Amino acid sequence: MKDFNYHSAKDSKEASKLASSNSAFLAGGMTTIPSMKLGLATYKDLIDIKNIKKLSGIKVSGKSVIIGAATKHVEVANSKDVKKAIPSLSSLAEGIGDPQVRNRGTIGGSIANNDPSADYPSACIALNATIHTNERKIEASKFFKGMFETALKKGELIEAVEFQIPEKSSYQKHPNPASRYAVVGVYVAKHKSDVNVAVTGAKSCVYNDKEMAKALSGNFSSSSIDGMDLDSSDMNSDIHASAEYRASLVVTQAKKAVDAC
Ligand SMILES: Cc1cc2nc3c(=O)[nH]c(=O)nc-3n(C[C@H](O)[C@H](O)[C@H](O)COP(=O)(O)OP(=O)(O)OC[C@H]3O[C@@H](n4cnc5c(N)ncnc54)[C@H](O)[C@@H]3O)c2cc1C
Numbered sequence: 001m002k003d004f005n006y007h008s009a010k011d012s013k014e015a016s017k018l019a020s021s022n023s024a025f026l027a028g029g030m031t032t033i034p035s036m037k038l039g040l041a042t043y044k045d046l047i048d049i050k051n052i053k054k055l056s057g058i059k060v061s062g063k064s065v066i067i068g069a070a071t072k073h074v075e076v077a078n079s080k081d082v083k084k085a086i087p088s089l090s091s092l093a094e095g096i097g098d099p100q101v102r103n104r105g106t107i108g109g110s111i112a113n114n115d116p117s118a119d120y121p122s123a124c125i126a127l128n129a130t131i132h133t134n135e136r137k138i139e140a141s142k143f144f145k146g147m148f149e150t151a152l153k154k155g156e157l158i159e160a161v162e163f164q165i166p167e168k169s170s171y172q173k174h175p176n177p178a179s180r181y182a183v184v185g186v187y188v189a190k191h192k193s194d195v196n197v198a199v200t201g202a203k204s205c206v207y208n209d210k211e212m213a214k215a216l217s218g219n220f221s222s223s224s225i226d227g228m229d230l231d232s233s234d235m236n237s238d239i240h241a242s243a244e245y246r247a248s249l250v251v252t253q254a255k256k257a258v259d260a261c
Pocket of ligand 1: 033101106112118192
């Protein structure tokens with residue numbers, strides 16, 4: 001690993017000020033540290049954000065659940081408030097990686113990284129989330145731009161993620177047996193006025209499957225998407241699953257999610 005400067009920021013303003021074109025925020029380090037050790041990334045400055053109080057904690061207020069960006073997966077998985085308000089969100093967090101990853105990894109780090117197989121981006125899309133940064137509020141539908149790419153500007157810090165509490169929801173994933181990342185994961189959420197079917201793992205970036213969402217808006221039953229033949233031409237194909245298999249998994253996991261709602 002190459003040498004770097006370590007900084008511990010006391011608040012968002014300081015963290016943002018320390019950021020440069022050659023820096024990274026250090027949340028749990030679950031992506032950043034292995035990337036540096038493997039020589040896939042080098043940074044001049046690492047800005048530790050774990051001590052910024054504002055970035056931690058979970059609040060349920062009225063129609064939403066607000067989770068601080070540095071909140072760890074284990075805290076979301078164990079939160080009584082999240083379990084009560086959006087049980088599918090706590091079970092998503094419980095299914096991330098392994099205990100070591102869940103005890104270090106954070107929601108902000110996960111969505112800032114926007115791995116095409118990560119779980120939280122699908123929750124953001126399905127639950128009409130709003131990403132609160134130190135500069136603005138960004139709708140989830142405008143946040144995830146492409147593979148490992150988001151709407152964040154250099155030095156912009158995610159402070160919290162606000163999820164809309166749905167009427168019903170469920171997240172179902174077919175996990176990679178080694179890492180537990182999603183080969184395909186589908187988060188179905190039924191809100192008062194819309195249904196979202198957020199898919200991760202299938203393409204280069206999380207997306208809302210409009211065709212399935214439309215069918216489920218008309219009739220919220222797995223029978224309404226049974227046998228749907230999805231276009232696999234832009235789906236991922238690798239040693240874990242072919243594009244055609246992923247297309248079929250999207251329908252299978254979506255049906256499981258609807259049945260579990
Ligand atoms: C073995 C292993 C298995 C895993 N399995 C899964 C899985 O099953 N499902 C899954 O979804 N994920 C999985 N992950 C990813 C993990 O859950 C972490 O969330 C992810 O690696 C990000 O780590 P972190 O939160 O520690 O962020 P860091 O590694 O500290 O940071 C990652 C990136 O996010 C940026 N960043 C961090 N916080 C902020 C912020 N508040 N604002 C702006 N930018 C920020 C940093 O600058 C950096 O670029 C796995 C990881 C490992 C190592």
